[in-house]
Amino acid sequence: MLVRIFVEPQQGASYGTLVTMAQAVEAAGFDAFFRSDHFLAMGGDGLPGPTDAWVTLGAIARETERIRLGTLVTSATFRLPGLLAVEVAQVDAMSGGRVELGLGAGWYDAEHSAYGVPFPPLGERFERLEEQFAILTGLWCTPVGEQFSYDGRHYHLKDSPALPKSVQQPHPPLIVGGGGPRRTPRLAATYAQEFNLPFSSLADTEAQYGRVRAACEERGRDPGTLRLSAAQVVCCGADEAEVQRRAASIGRQPDELRANGAAGTPDEVVARLRAFAGIGAQTMYLQVLDLDDLEHIELLAKEVLPHVS
DSSP states (O other): OEEEEEEOGGGTOOHHHHHHHHHHHHHHTOSEEEEOOOSSOSSSOOTTOOOOHHHHHHHHHTTOSSOEEEEEEEETTTSOHHHHHHHHHHHHHHHTSOEEEEEEOOOOHHHHHHHTOOOOOHHHHHHHHHHHHHHHHHHHHSOTTOOEEEEOSSOEEEEEOOOOOOSSSSOOOEEEEOOOSSHHHHHHHHHOSEEEEESOOHHHHHHHHHHHHHHHHHTTOOGGGSEEEEEEEEEEOSSHHHHHHHHHHTTOOHHHHHHHSEEESHHHHHHHHHHHHHTTOOEEEEEEOOTTOHHHHHHHHHHTHHHHO
């Protein structure tokens, strides 16, 4: 199992905090550092304010050497697909080929209102998401010297040189996530290299994995070619007092975290991750909510990572 660290900087983190955390994650031996792509805090004041996902990942790419970098997930409402293709390819080059793109339809209406971003109805957002996947893969996979055009319902590209190309070929891995029973599995089976289900129970995760595998089979794709992952909030302590302290620092209760995340002593966290591995999860994203607590990263690396990697 690959173990990755996932953060939510819209809740309050500067670029300096993010790069320090990313470097700690790399030094500790984790596989990747991922971040959310949001512009408004979900509770709290969010100080010092949001950071742009792809700007910060480009900068972090130059300050790290090994870890993979990506988003869970970029909202299709935030960036035009042609420009997103350029941005992601650029960060892939800056990182030497370590980028992955999680892309979703978007859901947080308030952040769109706060920053003047259009927020279409759900059906249209999914239409736009599917067109974005088609455009991204079309641009990246067009041979050098040829042009790419696309005439969709929402996006129109004409005679694009389809540049730049990414370091990773044919393109950076694409991640589709979510619990939708029909459209999400179909999009994952059609475009993704990884399917992710965040913050869900073992039973719900196993059921969604089954839908995704079935969607692959319906399209003639080997389900084994689609990596399966899950995300869980993590709160680990060397003893119960430390578990309680870390839970309090993120405004949560230990019992609630144990029920809905990967929480408790290292042995408890290991057992939780192994349970997800038992239903097919090949990658786990551990959501770290206190970005100043680098000792948390060290504890996870020392007492959890060796037992699940």
